[in-house]
Amino acid sequence: MIGFVWAEDDLGNIGINGHLPWKLPNDMKRFKDVTTGNTIVMGRKTYESFPNGPLPNRKNIVISRDSSYRVQKPALLVNTKQQLLDMITPDEQVMIIGGKTIFEMFKDNVDTLFVTKIHHSFDGDTKMIEINYNEFKLIEKKEGIMDDKNIYPYTFETFKRLTNV
Numbered sequence: 001m002i003g004f005v006w007a008e009d010d011l012g013n014i015g016i017n018g019h020l021p022w023k024l025p026n027d028m029k030r031f032k033d034v035t036t037g038n039t040i041v042m043g044r045k046t047y048e049s050f051p052n053g054p055l056p057n058r059k060n061i062v063i064s065r066d067s068s069y070r071v072q073k074p075a076l077l078v079n080t081k082q083q084l085l086d087m088i089t090p091d092e093q094v095m096i097i098g099g100k101t102i103f104e105m106f107k108d109n110v111d112t113l114f115v116t117k118i119h120h121s122f123d124g125d126t127k128m129i130e131i132n133y134n135e136f137k138l139i140e141k142k143e144g145i146m147d148d149k150n151i152y153p154y155t156f157e158t159f160k161r162l163t164n165v
């Protein structure tokens with residue numbers, strides 16, 4: 001399984017200045033639930049946005065064109081999409097966690113979408129890629145709970161790619 005995991009605002013923004021445009025702890029929790037125990041694949045810039053290096057309890061794979069780029073152990077570095085595809089097994093749950101360039105790279109391979117839609121507009125400099133939702137079926141939708149730490153309305157949605165039977 002290859003999944004995309006991301007959060008976007010009403011304008012499709014996903015990032016600004018190398019970070020997320022918002023603070024939404026419940027989305028971080030959802031991200032943790034969806035990715036823990038699985039493989040996460042990220043671009044070099046997204047990797048560098050993590051303050052403490054590789055995320056725990058997940059196999060971290062970082063993509064960079066620079067073969068001399070050093071990632072903190074136990075993260076792994078790959079330089080090409082093919083190298084990544086050669087490294088994963090069919091039963092592995094592979095979660096592509098961004099950013100934009102890496103979503104673009106795997107748009108034809110992805111079969112599951114885990115999106116948090118944040119119903120608000122933020123300043124951003126990085127947008128999510130176009131997704132053709134006609135190729136996917138919504139299988140789960142859950143309204144997010146708002147409180148004093150989660151001040152924006154948001155919805156968790158999961159889609160599965162339709163297969164031609």
Ligand SMILES: NC(=O)c1ccc[n+]([C@@H]2O[C@H](COP(=O)([O-])OP(=O)(O)OC[C@H]3O[C@@H](n4cnc5c(N)ncnc54)[C@H](OP(=O)(O)O)[C@@H]3O)[C@@H](O)[C@H]2O)c1
Nearest residue numbers: 006007014015018019043044045046064065098099100101
């Ligand atoms: N809202 C969300 O869910 C979410 C999720 C993830 C990220 N973000 C945000 O998105 C922003 C970062 O996204 P981004 O698109 O700018 O950067 P990115 O995808 O995280 O990283 C880009 C880097 O990936 C490597 N790369 C890209 N294409 C490659 C290829 N074909 N072959 C080998 N390596 C390749 C390059 O690394 P080198 O330059 O080292 O070669 C490139 O500079 C940040 O603001 C981050 O916080 C948001």
